[in-house]
Amino acid sequence: xxxxxxxxxxxxxxxxxxxxxxxxxxxxxxxxxxxxxxxxxxxxxxxxxxxxxxxxxxxxxxxxxxxxxxxxxxxxxxxxxxxxxxxxxxxxxxxxxxxxxxxxxxxxxxxxxxxxxxxxxxxxxxxxxxxxxxxxxxxxxxxxxxxxxx
Amino acid sequence: xxxxxxxxxxxxxxxxxxxxxxxxxxxxxxxxxxxxxxxxxxxxxxxxxxxxxxxxxxxxxxxxxxxxxxxxxxxxxxxxxxxxxxxxxxxxxxxxxxxxxxxxxxxxxxxxxxxxxxxxxxxxxxxxxxxxxxxxxxxxxxxxxxxxxxxxxxxxxxxxxxxxxxxxxxxxxxxxxxxxxxxxxxxxxxxxxxxxxxxxxxxxxxxxxxxxxxxxxx
Numbered sequence: 001x002x003x004x005x006x007x008x009x010x011x012x013x014x015x016x017x018x019x020x021x022x023x024x025x026x027x028x029x030x031x032x033x034x035x036x037x038x039x040x041x042x043x044x045x046x047x048x049x050x051x052x053x054x055x056x057x058x059x060x061x062x063x064x065x066x067x068x069x070x071x072x073x074x075x076x077x078x079x080x081x082x083x084x085x086x087x088x089x090x091x092x093x094x095x096x097x098x099x100x101x102x103x104x105x106x107x108x109x110x111x112x113x114x115x116x117x118x119x120x121x122x123x124x125x126x127x128x129x130x131x132x133x134x135x136x137x138x139x140x141x142x143x144x145x146x147x148x149x150x
Numbered sequence: 151x152x153x154x155x156x157x158x159x160x161x162x163x164x165x166x167x168x169x170x171x172x173x174x175x176x177x178x179x180x181x182x183x184x185x186x187x188x189x190x191x192x193x194x195x196x197x198x199x200x201x202x203x204x205x206x207x208x209x210x211x212x213x214x215x216x217x218x219x220x221x222x223x224x225x226x227x228x229x230x231x232x233x234x235x236x237x238x239x240x241x242x243x244x245x246x247x248x249x250x251x252x253x254x255x256x257x258x259x260x261x262x263x264x265x266x267x268x269x270x271x272x273x274x275x276x277x278x279x280x281x282x283x284x285x286x287x288x289x290x291x292x293x294x295x296x297x298x299x300x301x302x303x304x305x306x307x308x309x310x311x312x313x314x315x316x317x318x319x320x321x322x323x324x325x326x327x328x329x330x331x332x333x334x335x336x337x338x339x340x341x342x343x344x345x346x347x348x349x350x351x352x353x354x355x356x357x358x359x360x361x362x363x364x365x366x367x368x
Contacts, residue, residue, distance in 0.1 A: 038284035041272030045280035050365055134273040138185075141271065 026087050029074035032067050039063040040134070043118075047127050054121055061111075061118035064133070068111035072104055088146040096143075103140035110136040157334035159241060159326040161212040161342055163351075167204050168327055171197065171257075175301070187274040194276075195363045198261045201254060202355035210347040213340045214241030221247050238321075240338050246311070253304055260297045265362060266290035277363045 039060040046052035080091050093100045110133040117129040141147065160168075174197050181190040208217040220242035229236050230244040242250060265278040268287025279287050315321045326332045 037270055037272040041268050041284045044272060137271045137273060
C-alpha cells in the first residue's frame with residue numbers, strides 16, 4: 001500500500017509539469033525562439049564583417065543547436081492558438097503534424113550542420129551554412145507562424 | 151510668334167529627387183513584402199542618399215528648393231489659408247513647405263530606424279545593426295513599421311492636396327514637377343543653383359550613403 005502511495009506520489013510529481021504545460025510552454029517557446037533570434041543575429045553580424053570573431057559564431061551556433069534540440073518539445077498538443085493566449089503559432093502545426101515535424105527536423109539538421117561548420121573555422125563555408133540555417137527558419141515560419149515582418 | 155511666358159518653379163535636381171523617391175518608396179515597400187531584403191537594403195541606401203541630398207540642396211540649391219525660402223511663419227500660413235486674393239507663391243505654399251519638413255522628418259526616421267532594424271529571426275538586418283543588441287534592433291524594427299504607416303498617411307494627404315488644387319483651385323501642380331515650369335503672365339525671377347553647388351551636394355550625400363552601408367570593421 002505504502003509503495004503504491006509513493007508510486008502514485010511520484011507519478012503525480014512527474015505528470016504535474018505536463019498538466020501545467022500548455023500555459024507555460026507558450027512562454028517557454030517564445031523565450032526560446034527569442035534566444036535563437038538573438039544568437040542568430042550575433043552570427044549574422046559577425047559574418048557580414050570582414051574579420052568575424054569566430055568564438056562569437058561558435059558559441060552562438062552551439063546555443064542554436066541546443067535550442068533546436070529543445071524546440072522539438074515546445075509544441076505539445078493543446079498549446080496552439082486559443083482565446084486568452086498570445087501566440088503566433090498557427091493551428092496548422094497540429095492539423096498538418098507530419099509537415100511540421102519535417103520542418104522541425106530540417107531546423108535541427110541545419111543547426112547541427114552549422115555548429116559543425118562553425119567549429120571548422122572556415123568563414124566562407126559559415127556564410128553558406130548560415131544562409132541554409134536561415135532558410136530552415138523561414139520555411140517553417142512562412143507556413144506555421146503568423147507572420148509579422150516588423 | 152512669341153512663346154507664352156513661363157514661370158520657373160523646380161530645378162532638375164528637385165524634380166529628379168521627387169520622382170526617384172516615388173519609385174523607391176514603392177520599390178522598398180514591394181521588396182520588403184516579398185522578402186527581397188537585399189534589394190530592400192539597396193533601396194534604403196538610395197533613399198538615404200536622396201534625403202541627404204535634399205537636406206543639403208535645401209541650403210545650397212535653387213531658391214524654390216531652399217528651406218529659408220519656403221519655411222514661413224504662422225502669419226503667412228494664416229494669410230494663405232484665409233485670403234483667397236493673396237498672390238500665389240512660387241514653389242511651396244506656406245503650408246506645403248511645412249509638409250515637406252514633415253515628410254523629410256518621417257522619411258529620415260524611416261531610414262535611420264532601418265539602419266538598425268533586426269527581423270524577428272535575427273536573419274535580416276540593417277547595415278548598422280551590429281551596433282545594437284537584438285532587443286534594440288527589434289525596437290528599431292517596430293519604429294520602422296510604425297513610421298511607414300505614418301509615411302503612408304502623409305503621402306495620402308500629399309496626393310489629396312494635389313488633387314484638391316487640380317479640382318477646386320484649377321491649378322495643375324504635377325506639370326511643374328515634371329517640366330520644371332508653369333505658365334504665368336508675369337514670371338518672377340528665381341535664382342538657380344550652379345553646377346558647383348550640385349557637385350558638392352551630390353558628393354557629400356553619396357559619401358554618407360556609401361559610408362553608412364560600407365562593410366563594418368567589427
